[in-house]
């Protein structure tokens with residue numbers, strides 16, 4: 001590398017691709033990093049356009065208090081005093097932090113430490129709650145730990161990949177590229193099944209597409225479990241030695257999904273396709289079931305996750321090369337947040353709200369207190385703000401007025417809140433107008449730290465730009481506010497390396513061996529070693545002293561992180577989505593991402609090249625539904641749910657299932673005043689994970 005070349009990581013999705021930023025004079029180019037094990041040089045359209053998003057237009061450059069620009073010392077004092085006043089007046093649980101999968105792990109850790117160890121409440125939750133919380137809950141129920149047991153390389157070694165609820169080609173494009181390349185190289189010996197209500201670009205490489213209805217995954221996978229038993233494809237040795245609860249799960253599967261015609265009818269697909277899928281799964285040893293938001297974003301998302309895991313446990317297809325259940329995260333650092341306790345129901349280092357774990361964390365932090373119970377999850381936190389139970393909220397690097405369900409009510413909640421602090425790199429998103437205090441944060445290319453991708457690989461994000469004006473790293477802002485609140489000890493960090501070493505050390509503290517996350521081998525890194533850290537994939541504690549090449553796999557020994565060491569089968573029954581279609585709202589709206597935009601468009605919306613792919617908000621509708629509702633292709637339509645109305649352009653699409661619509665989640669007020677799809681979505685959540693149901697909203701469509 002020359003002085004003008006920096007190896008860093010793409011800030012968008014959970015694939016976590018390595019990129020190389022090269023600066024020649026004023027010109028910056030961003031290319032894929034050929035040495036990074038996530039992408040080996042590949043990039044998608046969003047990653048390839050990163051250099052076009054680096055201008056300062058729209059940046060928040062100075063601290064502001066009630067709209068007046070101020071200096072950092074005044075802003076820090078005001079923020080700290082206001083938080084302390086609210087704690088004194090209403091108690092510590094009147095404070096909430098809403099953080100983001102865009103934060104670096106070091107930022108996440110310091111925010112979590114301030115809340116849980118010093119302010120003393122666990123009311124800190126991440127927008128990752130919207131992305132993968134059901135997988136976390138499903139993993140913990142099955143494995144006793146939030147462990148992702150599959151690596152990206154397994155996708156290239158599998159003989160069957162079942163892609164459930166994911167338009168991988170658009171949402172995790174580099175993984176799609178890797179799978180497509182593997183399929184070509186292996187002369188189509190790698191089979192692909194896509195399970196998704198829509199016929200998406202991902203189906204272009206599918207041998208079989210099951211366009212199931214939304215919300216029926218448990219029936220489909222319970223039926224698979226029953227089929228595997230009926231056709232003698234179970235691994236009884238594995239079930240006996242490494243699992244518990246099989247009989248119950250099988251009995252539940254038998255009761256709920258024992259007839260192919262009934263399963264086909266319930267799922268809305270043909271019997272022949274169901275049989276073909278079950279046969280492919282049954283006869284193929286190396287199966288990866290890769291799933292994403294179509295599974296997670298549901299009022300029964302955790303049960304869906306466990307219905308998938310049950311099938312892998314029953315066949316012993318886990319902990320070995322080329323097989324396993326694989327949750328891929330949407331956000332670039334959802335996994336990093338999980339590692340350091342950024343969810344309201346976790347402590348740092350994959351520890352829980354149990355007395356022994358609380359003591360470990362508090363002792364390690366030497367903190368004045370420790371949160372005694374799980375805090376409010378994202379949707380509940382904003383309801384508490386609306387009710388007045390939370391009086392102060394600090395929103396970091398996220399735009400809830402667009403992205404949360406019932407998004408119009410988020411405005412009401414924030415308008416009622418006594419103190420809204422926002423730290424962000426942008427000055428003008430939909431949430432910023434509700435801020436009393438604005439704190440300017442550094443952004444990608446300016447800040448230093450680490451992120452963890454969907455295969456548990458920690459990569460460095462490195463700075464190659466000088467931060468403009470008063471923009472500061474998030475970890476610095478949080479640490480400074482903590483110190484100004486009076487918490488001198490515990491936040492005297494000089495660099496992100498200090499923070500990284502601290503949480504790496506916490507991860508290594510003994511806990512009877514019931515913990516998967518241990519990166520304590522990295523706790524002694526020097527500043528120089530942290531600076532040059534190459535991508536590091538964490539693996540079982542026993543692997544700490546081994547090299548990357550011979551590092552063992554999770555669950556390879558048939559041992560899990562439950563007290564018994566055995567994985568749990570979880571009996572799951574199909575549960576209908578919370579709201580069904582009716583005569584007023586006869587269609588079901590599914591939401592998701594498009595190829596060239598990210599989240600609420602505050603970065604990707606800056607580049608005309610990315611906007612040229614799809615330039616305005618739309619709704620996909622099947623031509624027969626369009627005809628039934630007298631809708632023509634390309635005309636503006638109103639979408640109404642029980643909550644709100646939005647106006648978007650109709651796109652007639654044969655890939656859309658009849659009775660179902662699809663509209664993207666990205667558009668914010670800056671790009672389209674009346675297309676915030678989050679305003680249509682009710683706040684129904686999964687009872688275990690708290691993840692909202694974004695994929696199943698009854699709506700009506702009519703000409704504008």
Ligand code: SF4
Pocket residue numbers: 010011012013014015016017039042043044045046047048172173174175
């Ligand atoms: Fe970035 Fe994801 Fe695209 Fe990779 S696949 S370049 S991480 S957006």
